[in-house]
Amino acid sequence: MTSQPLPSSALRSHLLTVLSKLPGARTFYLHVLVSAHRKPSQSLFPYADTRPKCFVQDILVLLAEHSISEAQQGSTDDTTPRTFVTAIEAAVFAFPTSHSTILYISKVDGTGQGLYPSPTSTLVRAFIEFYASPSSPLYSCPRTHHLWVHLFARAQRQYLFPNSADHPIKNPLGDVGLCKWWKKTLTEVAKTLLSHHIHLFYLLPGQSELEARYLLRETESQPSQSLNWAYSHPYDVHAWGKIPYVSATSSKTSSDDAVPVSLAYLIPHFEDDPKRRFLDELAVTSEAQPVAIPTPKRKRRKTEERNSAIRLSQTSPQSPRTPRRPKTDLDTTSIGEFWERMSYRQECSQGAVTGFFTAVFSQQCDFSMEVDAVSNISSEATSAVDGHPTLLVDGTIPHTIIKRIMSSLLTGVEFSNAERSHKGTQVIESTIKGLCEGLGRPNVDPSPSNQNTDGDSHPEHLTLDIYYDHIYASLSVVNPPSVRKTKAGAGGPAAAAPVNVLGVRRKKKRELE
Numbered sequence: 001m002t003s004q005p006l007p008s009s010a011l012r013s014h015l016l017t018v019l020s021k022l023p024g025a026r027t028f029y030l031h032v033l034v035s036a037h038r039k040p041s042q043s044l045f046p047y048a049d050t051r052p053k054c055f056v057q058d059i060l061v062l063l064a065e066h067s068i069s070e071a072q073q074g075s076t077d078d079t080t081p082r083t084f085v086t087a088i089e090a091a092v093f094a095f096p097t098s099h100s101t102i103l104y105i106s107k108v109d110g111t112g113q114g115l116y117p118s119p120t121s122t123l124v125r126a127f128i129e130f131y132a133s134p135s136s137p138l139y140s141c142p143r144t145h146h147l148w149v150h151l152f153a154r155a156q157r158q159y160l161f162p163n164s165a166d167h168p169i170k171n172p173l174g175d176v177g178l179c180k181w182w183k184k185t186l187t188e189v190a191k192t193l194l195s196h197h198i199h200l201f202y203l204l205p206g207q208s209e210l211e212a213r214y215l216l217r218e219t220e221s222q223p224s225q226s227l228n229w230a231y232s233h234p235y236d237v238h239a240w241g242k243i244p245y246v247s248a249t250s251s252k253t254s255s256d257d258a259v260p261v262s263l264a265y266l267i268p269h270f271e272d273d274p275k276r277r278f279l280d281e282l283a284v285t286s287e288a289q290p291v292a293i294p295t296p297k298r299k300r301r302k303t304e305e306r307n308s309a310i311r312l313s314q315t316s317p318q319s320p321r322t323p324r325r326p327k328t329d330l331d332t333t334s335i336g337e338f339w340e341r342m343s344y345r346q347e348c349s350q351g352a353v354t355g356f357f358t359a360v361f362s363q364q365c366d367f368s369m370e371v372d373a374v375s376n377i378s379s380e381a382t383s384a385v386d387g388h389p390t391l392l393v394d395g396t397i398p399h400t401i402i403k404r405i406m407s408s409l410l411t412g413v414e415f416s417n418a419e420r421s422h423k424g425t426q427v428i429e430s431t432i433k434g435l436c437e438g439l440g441r442p443n444v445d446p447s448p449s450n451q452n453t454d455g456d457s458h459p460e461h462l463t464l465d466i467y468y469d470h471i472y473a474s475l476s477v478v479n480p481p482s483v484r485k486t487k488a489g490a491g492g493p494a495a496a497a498p499v500n501v502l503g504v505r506r507k508k509k510r511e512l513e
Helices: 009-019 120-132 175-191 209-215 274-283 297-315 335-342 367-375 379-383 399-411 418-437 465-471
Strands: 024-034 055-067 083-095 100-110 146-153 197-203 355-362 472-479
Touching: 009 024, 009 055, 009 120, 009 465, 009 472, 024 399, 024 418, 024 465, 055 120, 055 399, 055 418, 083 120, 083 418, 100 120, 120 146, 120 175, 120 355, 146 175, 175 197, 175 355, 274 335, 399 418, 418 465, 465 472
Parallel strands: 100 146
Antiparallel strands: 024 055, 024 472, 055 083, 083 100, 146 355, 197 355
16 A cells, blocks of 8 residues: 655645744745656666656745735735745655655755845755655555655855845855754754654764854754764665665665675765766776776786776676676775765865755654565566656656756856846746746647647646645735844843043153253
């Protein structure tokens, strides 16, 4: 028995429900774009001998905001000028064989041009909770599932809103502040799921555990024993439970203790990620094939014999599914050595602090049963793509449309001031609506009288059902405003204290007698 797949509007409804609790009088305009699930153009584990079955969905969340006055309360007008305040770019990778899902949060950005408090933290937490919480509509039917949330924290002035850092209101977080913000966000998500199996990991390359704790201003006492963060990588699953590797297949699972699992099966190959570039480098270097190192004449014959033996082994019959690749440093480098060498990579050694964060939310209590289920999974479960709980089906759009919207957002508009932000928001929202207009479903039956000679329906019968039913929605919120806290206390602004100005004491000149 499996849970029924949900439409993309379920994610939109969940986000709006959480946003309705924010303080202040304002109107939210939310766009949730979810691509149709497909096989990724490049495998998430491209160097594995047996690549796991995987499906990917691209997700783009855009939130605009407009403050409303007392005269406008209770009214919602889609033509009201507003400004984007938050954007989330993410991808969902579903692995039916191992009952696992990877939620990779690529970028999160804000313009800082909304009311206080900013909805960015609330929106990101709600987005993760939709996929992590067992009470989410994704898991209406209980089933075994493991969610891996991956992200790489690298501070930049802006990610998704060009020139937004030039606006005086925006205050971008620094390197340490961004790592602290992500750790706090994942901790708050985990606090709502204390009764479930949660494992939290983080690493700051180039920093020891004590240095990382000092940078993030952590104390020895933790709020809960079940929320202890491990300063380590998340791939030593034997130490904290029998959760299968994401890339586990019927021929290779985490119960295979006799065969060490290489990096090719452990570390995902994300786009624009320093781990990916390091994996690519390890995959093309090996001891058997040294690069740019001259060989003495007396050793050339022995080297040629060894290379011929390698070529012979490559041409020998292997698994009918995937030809075995030559052995490289990717097979000999341990997971501990990989992370130790990561601290010397260019992205992690330029002086700024970066962070790798991983949160694992497991829906099963008995992990040993899950390992057995991976090897005995039925062909029906592996072939039914829509049976995976984290895949949204109805209301999705082609991933090429999301690419066009992202291209327009990153290159066609800017958010350096209020006027350009309003204009940029209007352009992007019009682009989304225009691209989704042709995706509407016919509102009449396709009878011969309503069709052209080509057999297609008339354009006037196409509606914006997908846009209004699954992508776009607005919500007016009228809640008590929140007051910024000051150092003087949690109340209003602190009273001005007298300022003592220190002057320079000068010697008086003596008068000449």
